[in-house]
Amino acid sequence: xxxxxxxxxxxxxxxxxxxxxxxxxxxxxxxxxxxxxxxxxxxxxxxxxxxxxxxxxxxxxxxxxxxxxxxxxxxxxxxxxxxxxxxxxxxxxxxxxxxxxxxxxxxxxxxxxxxxxxxxxxxxxxxxxxxxxxxxxxxxxxxxxxxxxxxxxxxxxxxxxxxxxxxxxxxxxxxxxxxxxxxxxxxxxxxxxxxxxxxxxxxxxxxxxxxxxxxxxxxxxxxxxxxxxxxxxxxxxxxxxxxxxxxxxxxxxxxxxxxxxxxxxxxxxxxxxxxxxxxxxxxxxxxxxxxxxxxxxxxxxxxxxxxxxxxxxxxxxxxxxxxxxxxxxxxxxxxxxxxxxxxxxxxxxxxxxxxxxxxxxxxxxxxxxxxxxxxxxxxxxxxxxxxxxxxxxxxxxxxxxxxxxxxxxxxxxxxxxx
Amino acid sequence: xxxxxxxxxxxxxxxxxxxxxxxxxxxxxxxxxxxxxxxxxxxxxxxxxxxxxxxxxxxxxxxxxxxxxxxxxxxxxxxxxxxxxxxxxxxxxxxxxxxxxxxxxxxxxxxxxxxxxxxxxxxxxxxxxxxxxxxxxxxxxxxxxxxxxxxxxxxxxxxxxxxxxxxxxxxxxxxxxxxxxxxxxxxxxxxxxxxxxxxxxxxxxxxxxxxxxxxxxxxxxxxxxxxxxxxxxxxxxxxxxxxxxxxxxxxxxxxxxxxxxxxxxxxxxxxxxxxxxxxxxxxxxxxxxxxxxxxxxxxxxxxxxxxxxxxxxxxxxxxxxxxxxxxxxxxxxxxxxxxxxxxxxxxxxxxxxxxxxxxxxxxxxxxxxxxxxxxxxxxxxxxxxxxxxxxxxxxxxxxxxxxxxxxxxxxxxxxxxx
Numbered sequence: 001x002x003x004x005x006x007x008x009x010x011x012x013x014x015x016x017x018x019x020x021x022x023x024x025x026x027x028x029x030x031x032x033x034x035x036x037x038x039x040x041x042x043x044x045x046x047x048x049x050x051x052x053x054x055x056x057x058x059x060x061x062x063x064x065x066x067x068x069x070x071x072x073x074x075x076x077x078x079x080x081x082x083x084x085x086x087x088x089x090x091x092x093x094x095x096x097x098x099x100x101x102x103x104x105x106x107x108x109x110x111x112x113x114x115x116x117x118x119x120x121x122x123x124x125x126x127x128x129x130x131x132x133x134x135x136x137x138x139x140x141x142x143x144x145x146x147x148x149x150x151x152x153x154x155x156x157x158x159x160x161x162x163x164x165x166x167x168x169x170x171x172x173x174x175x176x177x178x179x180x181x182x183x184x185x186x187x188x189x190x191x192x193x194x195x196x197x198x199x200x201x202x203x204x205x206x207x208x209x210x211x212x213x214x215x216x217x218x219x220x221x222x223x224x225x226x227x228x229x230x231x232x233x234x235x236x237x238x239x240x241x242x243x244x245x246x247x248x249x250x251x252x253x254x255x256x257x258x259x260x261x262x263x264x265x266x267x268x269x270x271x272x273x274x275x276x277x278x279x280x281x282x283x284x285x286x287x288x289x290x291x292x293x294x295x296x297x298x299x300x301x302x303x304x305x306x307x308x309x310x311x312x313x314x315x316x317x318x319x320x321x322x323x324x325x326x327x328x329x330x331x332x333x334x335x336x337x338x339x340x341x342x343x344x345x346x347x348x349x350x351x352x353x354x355x356x357x358x359x360x361x362x363x364x365x366x367x368x369x370x371x372x373x374x375x376x377x378x379x380x381x382x383x384x385x386x387x388x389x390x391x392x393x394x395x396x397x398x399x400x401x402x403x404x405x406x407x408x409x410x411x412x413x414x415x416x417x418x
Numbered sequence: 419x420x421x422x423x424x425x426x427x428x429x430x431x432x433x434x435x436x437x438x439x440x441x442x443x444x445x446x447x448x449x450x451x452x453x454x455x456x457x458x459x460x461x462x463x464x465x466x467x468x469x470x471x472x473x474x475x476x477x478x479x480x481x482x483x484x485x486x487x488x489x490x491x492x493x494x495x496x497x498x499x500x501x502x503x504x505x506x507x508x509x510x511x512x513x514x515x516x517x518x519x520x521x522x523x524x525x526x527x528x529x530x531x532x533x534x535x536x537x538x539x540x541x542x543x544x545x546x547x548x549x550x551x552x553x554x555x556x557x558x559x560x561x562x563x564x565x566x567x568x569x570x571x572x573x574x575x576x577x578x579x580x581x582x583x584x585x586x587x588x589x590x591x592x593x594x595x596x597x598x599x600x601x602x603x604x605x606x607x608x609x610x611x612x613x614x615x616x617x618x619x620x621x622x623x624x625x626x627x628x629x630x631x632x633x634x635x636x637x638x639x640x641x642x643x644x645x646x647x648x649x650x651x652x653x654x655x656x657x658x659x660x661x662x663x664x665x666x667x668x669x670x671x672x673x674x675x676x677x678x679x680x681x682x683x684x685x686x687x688x689x690x691x692x693x694x695x696x697x698x699x700x701x702x703x704x705x706x707x708x709x710x711x712x713x714x715x716x717x718x719x720x721x722x723x724x725x726x727x728x729x730x731x732x733x734x735x736x737x738x739x740x741x742x743x744x745x746x747x748x749x750x751x752x753x754x755x756x757x758x759x760x761x762x763x764x765x766x767x768x769x770x771x772x773x774x775x776x777x778x779x780x781x782x783x784x785x786x787x788x789x790x791x792x793x794x795x796x797x798x799x800x801x802x803x804x805x806x807x808x809x810x811x812x813x814x815x816x817x818x819x820x821x822x823x824x825x826x827x828x829x830x831x832x833x834x835x836x
Binding site: 069070 | 487
């Protein structure tokens with residue numbers, strides 16, 4: 001898998017992994033900006049801007065954007081996270097020039113007043129739908145509680161108030177600061193010609209402005225340790241989330257942290273699965289590891305009947321305390337390794353999977369890692385490395401949020417703080 | 419992509435497409451049995467049996483089944499349709515022997531009384547959840563109305579009544595008749611060794627009983643032409659489905675039918691998209707082509723505000739009548755071709771995608787088609803071929819079902835029958 005990289009004079013970076021046997025090409029524009037880069041006054045602007053990017057440019061109306069993507073049969077979309085806004089398309093190799101042209105063009109959007117005002121309603125509707133999903137709502141509030149004054153606690157969608165108040169000039173200002181060339185990486189994978197790709201990107205993005213890039217508040221955090229119950233009477237199930245600190249995205253411990261979360265709470269065959277889901281005590285129970293720039297976190301959660309929430313919380317804490325104290329068994333580690341290797345391999349079989357992996361890795365680490373590098377890193381994890389993660393990031397030192405019909409829930413005695 | 423096939427003495431068939439560059443292997447057991455093979459007394463038995471297959475064998479408890487799949491990191495699942503029950507797993511190549519062993523073992527399930535009775539409640543719960551989804555419920559009822567006394571109108575899940583009444587010996591009898599070796603195809607794709615695969619399947623399935631295989635009621639049908647409004651007061655949106663006859667799975671017209679449905683109702687850039695979704699008249703509107711043994715159908719549907727249902731129905735019928743009368747433009751065909759080529763290529767990039775394509779094609783046509791064969795078939799479709807489809811299968815000769823809060827809906831004047 002030959003890897004290539006190139007930096008344009010304005011600072012925009014291009015990275016690509018070509019795989020000669022692929023029959024399609026995947027292309028992504030990774031803008032290193034997300035909800036953690038927002039001040040409270042513009043909460044939600046990153047995600048709103050992602051929408052506006054599809055609303056047209058000086059060269060294309062929003063109908064043209066749709067039609068031009070459709071004409072080449074592109075599978076295209078975008079997403080916004082706490083740290084990244086990514087615009088991507090997968091196409092047959094012969095349509096790569098058009099894909100570069102469309103994606104590059106829309107990344108210099110017109111941000112027309114009329115579209116801005118119309119799209120506001122779409123965003124506000126999206127916030128409403130999101131708030132109607134108790135699982136999503138619990139997740140957002142758990143992050144807010146855990147991260148407290150840390151910027152990773154910012155909501156990605158923003159609030160009805162912040163979006164209503166947002167002005168077009170504030171978005172334009174945010175765009176001008178954050179969508180500068182050095183803050184963008186173009187990643188490609190699959191079947192393409194590297195010199196041609198560089199030429200296409202240079203032609204379309206060579207005149208984008210450079211500018212300073214930065215990100216504030218990169219400190220590591222173990223979380224607030226808070227305990228909060230949010231009562232929503234219309235919800236039938238109680239959703240409980242326990243968050244703990246974890247290693248950041250550039251930590252050598254991140255593969256061990258990922259395997260640990262899988263052993264604790266993968267959706268099948270994990271400790272939480274056998275303790276809560278298989279016996280029918282909870283409808284769902286899982287644990288996952290999320291890595292960010294500067295910090296990371298473990299999210300353990302369950303949902304189920306409200307009257308079982310208290311005993312389920314005890315069981316979950318017991319699972320977390322036990323793993324923290326005794327570590328994991330070689331056999332469990334082997335099973336988790338097999339699962340993750342299988343998932344990495346399957347995700348990598350599509351150019352889109354490799355494009356996202358290569359683009360993300362470059363954005364965070366400024367280095368290339370092949371799929372085999374990733375597999376080796378997972379294979380090298382030992383039970384000792386997992387102990388190290390647990391010592392440094394106590395998975396049972398939790399911040400707890402419950403959302404559902406319950407008016408109260410007893411905070412467990414120890415709460416992992418020792 | 420070398421293709422291999424082999425038939426065991428008991429009639430079980432093995433087909434496989436190897437791709438040397440793949441890093442995983444996908445394996446599927448295709449049992450040619452589905453809801454259309456059920457009598458009313460055992461409605462839902464195929465799907466219920468699919469669940470029971472995971473509940474254990476003489477060699478494995480249901481915990482063992484889960485653990486053994488988990489141990490090798492398999493991505494495994496199953497699905498039941500009108501015509502097929504498919505059990506599949508994707509694994510790293512070194513775990514193919516275990517994957518064959520587990521899948522083959524569970525396909526000879528114990529069907530224990532205790533598990534049968536416990537699983538009944540799970541199925542009844544699943545029926546309840548399904549009925550709570552207005553879109554799914556409308557789909558099931560539209561099929562029932564369209565197919566009338568044709569067996570393709572059978573519900574896949576069955577009813578609470580039919581499942582409650584079902585006895586273990588009826589399921590055992592169905593299993594004994596339908597899971598015979600000649601009714602099963604094992605398909606593989608990705609990275610594997612063909613002689614080893616044949617050896618593994620032979621060892622695990624060589625003693626499965628042969629038996630007669632058959633399927634009744636293969637006639638083609640243009641649909642009942644009925645018009646029905648089902649009132650569900652708790653539902654907020656009106657869901658309207660218009661079904662018309664289409665070519666069967668072995669028809670040379672099926673690629674043209676697929677492109678036609680895409681031009682009419684793909685989820686972006688189609689005629690229905692521009693007529694109903696883009697202007698905000700309906701929340702969703704689409705058209706898809708479904709092929710079966712002996713017959714086929716076009717499903718056009720929309721959902722949205724109840725008070726717009728009548729005018730939306732007129733608009734949808736107008737779109738169907740116009741395309742029936744005037745056919746499609748070369749430019750539209752080109753766009754649909756680009757979309758479908760791109761989708762076929764992307765779906766084929768994973769061994770799982772090829773495994774399903776190869777297995778399905780063998781089950782229906784007893785022949786091998788490479789991805790390039792499929793691409794060529796789509797590329798060869800002309801506007802004339804689409805006219806042929808429209809002449810032979812009038813897409814505006816519809817059977818209509820509405821489900822939602824409305825108590826009535828005016829049946830349009832012509833209804834496409836001329």
